[in-house]
Amino acid sequence: MEAKIGFRNTKSVIFKGIIVFFAFIMVVPLMIILLYIIKQGIFQVNWHFLTNVPAPVGEPGGGIVNALVGSFLMVLMAAVVAIPVGMAAGIYLSENPRTKLAYYSGLCVDILQGVPSIVVGIVVYFWIVKPLGTFSAISGSVALAIMMLPIVIRSTEQTLKLLPDSLKEAALSLGVPYHRVILKVIVPCGFAGILSGITLSIARVIGETAPLLFTAFGNPYLSTSITKPMESLPHLIFTYATSPYDDWHNLAWGASFILLMFVLILNIVTKVITRKWKVQL
């Protein structure tokens, strides 16, 4: 009997060891990628790099300001559309889970989440780029907004579903009308979760290249016009990394570093905010 228990203990120890080992293995490639990009990119970044457009071939220097501004503007426009729409849909789904509309829109959200980003790009190309006759920042934003929507919807829905019904009843029993119950009680109580969904969706789309290939296209000059082609960080990385020039490769490494840092900071900020604003139920 004793020997049997000893054997069981050994099995548990081995099992635990395996889990720890794989957890560690999983972190290794991530760390290698991070370190490599930092090593390649960090020395490219300086004030000149952040405030100038890329230099033509042969000229030294040059920067990525066009891509920084472009990415910022397009993600901002996408967020302005996707966040309110996504939150509204998420609220509906969590409030009326048993309706037909909820069933079908939930299904659509799942499918949308699985649509490859390049397909989103092509669809927006036929919807907006072709009719307008030109690549444009606004079409890029539409593509990014479509990518953001399912993440915002699901995170809003999941967060609000976890709030107890008693909270809603407390407000309703005070004679608070339904729309105020949602806006003043339910959404504020789930705000940390909704916000983390929003920042995650931003972190997700800021690095998307495929939906921008046929939409915003790219622009070697600084442009803030939303009806003209616009550069973005991932697209800049794509074009400059596939070019045959060493200078341009360095530019792409620098841009990769910036993009990586942005996503990293966004994730850390999300974690901090979520912890700080989380309501204790």
Place this chain on the structure above:
Amino acid sequence: MESTIVKAENYNSYFGDNHVVKDVNISINKNEVIAVMGPSGCGKTTFLRGINRMHELIPNASSKGKILLDGENVYDMNAIYVRSKIGMVFQRPNPFPNLSIYENVVAGYLLNGIKISKADKDVIVEKSLTSAALWKEVKDSLHKKGTFLSGGQQQRLCIARAIAMQPELILFDEPTSALDPISTSSVEALFHELKANYTLIIVTHNMQQAARVSDRTAFFYMGELVEFDDTKQMFTNPADQRTQNYITGRFS
């Protein structure tokens, strides 16, 4: 002297086809403490939630008959108005976790967008918390979140929140069933104080509690109001066999 505040006339509630409250007729006087007791699933909570029209918020739920509040049928009034006139305290304490203790007390005003001055708010908060026997314990931490309080304190905070709206009637849905004995006795003690200014209807499945706190008791069984009488009378000499069986523990 005795004036009726709430009266149910042939009141029925349903969940879909399920007839949960059957033809209830009851008349409750001002400043009375009424206990509503009965076994689980007898319709007592559903009846209570019919009074302030919370019942209808559940999908498939419906009701028939009249509930008269000061002579006016609540089903002819705006539901939101009815709920602001009648306070309610739930089984589990449910203070708003995003609001401070102070804001929780005036939540009925804040959430409804009713503008009142800071001075008025201060008065309401102190008065309501004092009435709920919580002022002394929290007066130095009014701006902390309400969820940091103990269960019993949270429940008294919820009572203060209901009182702050100056309702005529407060409904309690098993208000102590999630509390420990000490918190329970603090809430029960409060019922005696509140009686002076409010009418209380307390749903409970704890018979001792009904006996301790109420003036009159209503006994529900299988959706029917079996007996409604003075609490003492009911516990010593019940008129109906079913009441007797319940009180003596022959079924639960």
